[in-house]
Amino acid sequence: MSQSEQFTHHFADRLNQAIIQKQTPLVVGLDPRINQLPSPLTVDNPGDLTQVAIAYSTFCCEIIDVVADLVPAVKPQAAFFEQIGPLGMAALAEVVDYATAQGLQVIMDAKRGDIGSTATAYASAFLGRKPQSSWGCDALTVNPYMGEDTLQPFVNAANTTGSGIFVLVKTSNPGSHTIQEKRVDDQPIYSLVAKHVEQLSANHVGETGYGNTGAVVGATYPEQLSELRTAMPHTLFLIPGFGAQGGTAKDVAGGLDENGLGGIINSSRAIIFAHELPQYSAATSWQAAVEQATRDTIDKLADGTTASKLR
Amino acid sequence: MSQSEQFTHHFADRLNQAIIQKQTPLVVGLDPRINQLPSPLTVDNPGDLTQVAIAYSTFCCEIIDVVADLVPAVKPQAAFFEQIGPLGMAALAEVVDYATAQGLQVIMDAKRGDIGSTATAYASAFLGRKPQSSWGCDALTVNPYMGEDTLQPFVNAANTTGSGIFVLVKTSNPGSHTIQEKRVDDQPIYSLVAKHVEQLSANHVGETGYGNTGAVVGATYPEQLSELRTAMPHTLFLIPGFGAQGGTAKDVAGGLDENGLGGIINSSRAIIFAHELPQYSAATSWQAAVEQATRDTIDKLADGTTASKLR
Numbered sequence: 001m002s003q004s005e006q007f008t009h010h011f012a013d014r015l016n017q018a019i020i021q022k023q024t025p026l027v028v029g030l031d032p033r034i035n036q037l038p039s040p041l042t043v044d045n046p047g048d049l050t051q052v053a054i055a056y057s058t059f060c061c062e063i064i065d066v067v068a069d070l071v072p073a074v075k076p077q078a079a080f081f082e083q084i085g086p087l088g089m090a091a092l093a094e095v096v097d098y099a100t101a102q103g104l105q106v107i108m109d110a111k112r113g114d115i116g117s118t119a120t121a122y123a124s125a126f127l128g129r130k131p132q133s134s135w136g137c138d139a140l141t142v143n144p145y146m147g148e149d150t151l152q153p154f155v156n157a158a159n160t161t162g163s164g165i166f167v168l169v170k171t172s173n174p175g176s177h178t179i180q181e182k183r184v185d186d187q188p189i190y191s192l193v194a195k196h197v198e199q200l201s202a203n204h205v206g207e208t209g210y211g212n213t214g215a216v217v218g219a220t221y222p223e224q225l226s227e228l229r230t231a232m233p234h235t236l237f238l239i240p241g242f243g244a245q246g247g248t249a250k251d252v253a254g255g256l257d258e259n260g261l262g263g264i265i266n267s268s269r270a271i272i273f274a275h276e277l278p279q280y281s282a283a284t285s286w287q288a289a290v291e292q293a294t295r296d297t298i299d300k301l302a303d304g305t306t307a308s309k310l311r
Numbered sequence: 312m313s314q315s316e317q318f319t320h321h322f323a324d325r326l327n328q329a330i331i332q333k334q335t336p337l338v339v340g341l342d343p344r345i346n347q348l349p350s351p352l353t354v355d356n357p358g359d360l361t362q363v364a365i366a367y368s369t370f371c372c373e374i375i376d377v378v379a380d381l382v383p384a385v386k387p388q389a390a391f392f393e394q395i396g397p398l399g400m401a402a403l404a405e406v407v408d409y410a411t412a413q414g415l416q417v418i419m420d421a422k423r424g425d426i427g428s429t430a431t432a433y434a435s436a437f438l439g440r441k442p443q444s445s446w447g448c449d450a451l452t453v454n455p456y457m458g459e460d461t462l463q464p465f466v467n468a469a470n471t472t473g474s475g476i477f478v479l480v481k482t483s484n485p486g487s488h489t490i491q492e493k494r495v496d497d498q499p500i501y502s503l504v505a506k507h508v509e510q511l512s513a514n515h516v517g518e519t520g521y522g523n524t525g526a527v528v529g530a531t532y533p534e535q536l537s538e539l540r541t542a543m544p545h546t547l548f549l550i551p552g553f554g555a556q557g558g559t560a561k562d563v564a565g566g567l568d569e570n571g572l573g574g575i576i577n578s579s580r581a582i583i584f585a586h587e588l589p590q591y592s593a594a595t596s597w598q599a600a601v602e603q604a605t606r607d608t609i610d611k612l613a614d615g616t617t618a619s620k621l622r
Contacts, residue, residue, distance in 0.1 A: 083436040086400045086401040089396075125393045135396060147488065147490060149486030
């Protein structure tokens with residue numbers, strides 16, 4: 001195997017390579033919502049799930065057309081596709097295929113988690129290229145509540161297929177205190193999870209210094225983000241909560257390393273529904289609004305974080 | 312609304328009614344696995360996902376034909392369907408529809424969980440009858456790691472649609488110690504989750520004394536099961552880990568109340584793949600093996616638990 005083949009076969013290297021190429025850690029979240037689709041894609045009858053699924057697929061693929069040259073990755077949110085049933089899941093598969101064909105990394109945000117052979121089934125569903133996996137994603141978000149043994153099948157699949165996982169560590173919502181902030185032996189639960197994730201990542205580091213087991217750490221907790229960046233030097237971060245959820249560039253700055261790598265920052269609603277925002281009302285089309293919002297977000301991140309080093 | 316209509320509109324009442332009618336708390340888990348399908352359904356080419364999806368749907372629907380008169384509910388495991396992609400999800404929808412048509416309660420084991428509007432999307436995907444929801448299930452398993460605010464959309468949907476949720480509290484796998492057993496203020500995390508679940512359930516109790524927010528508590532931890540049964544008097548338990556995972560009737564006994572209600576006990580592999588077991592090798596067909604394994608499991612539960620009171 002040549003060095004360049006090895007490079008592209010490790011998820012963290014592939015992602016970092018894409019970040020360097022696109023000069024930004026911004027990830028666009030694909031969260032289609034029926035009531036917010038731009039007018040050319042408005043669905044007359046929300047009960048007609050065939051029509052809704054076509055609209056979702058079209059909407060996401062058109063966004064991909066706009067952002068494919070601008071960002072390293074997209075993050076489809078499985079829930080919004082699952083919401084409309086099997087037709088939605090077929091649309092989700094189309095979106096994954098299309099994003100992959102456009103050279104984007106695809107991070108499936110499905111927050112799966114289960115025991116033993118069931119976790120193996122989820123892992124083989126999502127992780128790796130087709131036909132190795134049915135959905136063919138580059139990475140998957142995973143929930144750690146059931147324990148270390150339930151993460152292992154995902155880690156094994158990631159190692160084998162050159163894909164990655166992002167384990168929920170400290171999420172962006174207010175209720176993340178319920179379990180994640182509870183203190184055990186003077187450290188919060190999220191730190192315990194973080195230590196395990198860092199160990200898993202350190203066990204399988206690529207050429208760019210990061211492993212394939214990442215962590216989800218919310219932009220809405222900037223102190224914890226900086227603290228975890230230091231504590232988890234081999235771990236890629238997926239950082240939600242930027243933009244519509246209230247996180248600013250300053251808030252996410254601590255999630256990146258000194259070269260602007262090590263983290264990807266997700267924005268969903270503030271980009272994909274830019275047509276609803278007053279500052280983009282002059283855009284000539286909803287796609288033009290998406291493009292402008294993407295460029296503006298990239299600039300904001302470059303102004304406020306080490307993402308500036310990527311330019 | 313008449314009393315009987317009210318009765319059937321609360322998930323716990325509907326489930327308890329079905330348990331009383333079938334005289335057993337046994338739930339059959341639908342976990343199709345390509346390498347274990349009985350010979351009439353063997354798939355020649357595992358890469359032909361259309362063929363696999365048809366085999367999974369046929370396998371599960373034939374099991375439903377066998378068990379519909381014997382048990383109150385089935386529990387499809389979403390992972391095994393998701394493993395084969397969108398065609399698998401279409402097969403899953405067929406299985407849910409078929410089980411519902413045969414009068415079974417359908418508990419979707421998908422362990423979903425996410426924040427705010429994303430949780431609402433998952434809830435509206437699964438909870439409630441069609442077309443109110445796209446999948447039309449009676450209940451859904453839910454992961455609490457992201458916090459209390461992430462459970463609320465599921466609770467709201469359950470209240471509105473007469474469906475239920477089962478929140479992961481203490482799972483059946485060895486790694487459940489990683490987070491669930493960690494002690495905070497001298498009580499384990501699973502007890503904190505259990506208290507919140509009991510409160511949610513107590514807020515929406517049906518005529519049979521149980522609420523619509525249930526708990527997943529593994530059969531492999533019998534002491535915790537008994538302790539939680541006492542601490543959670545309004546909470547339905549979904550008890551996995553019986554049978555193939557090692558739990559015995561004695562182990563699950565503490566999960567039921569004095570009338571044999573309050574809990575459902577899942578068995579998947581030991582029933583649906585009974586054709587592989589030596590004790591059923593004399594069965595005239597794989598379906599006959601499933602029927603005999605179901606009847607034997609029902610008898611074991613009646614012998615070793617208060618499920619005897621249902622007869």
